Amino acid sequence: MRSPKTAFVLSGLIMSVGVTLTAAGLNLLDEAALYTALFIIGIILFISGLYLNNRYVRCPHCDSHLKRIQGSKCPYCGRELYKNDG
Ligand SMILES: [Zn+2]
Numbered sequence: 233m234r235s236p237k238t239a240f241v242l243s244g245l246i247m248s249v250g251v252t253l254t255a256a257g258l259n260l261l262d263e264a265a266l267y268t269a270l271f272i273i274g275i276i277l278f279i280s281g282l283y284l285n286n287r288y289v290r291c292p293h294c295d296s297h298l299k300r301i302q303g304s305k306c307p308y309c310g311r312e313l314y315k316n317d318g
Contacts, residue, residue: 235313236313237301240285250279253273257271281311289314
């Protein structure tokens with residue numbers, strides 16, 4: 233996973249699915265086993281997304297964590313995030 237943008241989108245997607253599953257579980261309080269399973273899976277997905285974000289959404293040059301990705305340059309060191317490593 234080289235592109236911080238891919239990691240950013242992917243981690244956001246995983247976190248969204250986690251939140252959705254957890255929310256879906258909250259609607260199934262009558263089904264305790266299902267609720268617990270959805271809740272746990274949702275939390276695990278959410279944490280995985282957070283981990284991915286923190287681990288891979290980084291500048292390849294200065295290793296700064298990119299909270300938001302604006303344009304194609306690192307806001308910290310100003311270098312290109314998507315340089316082809318040819
Ligand atoms: Zn940088």
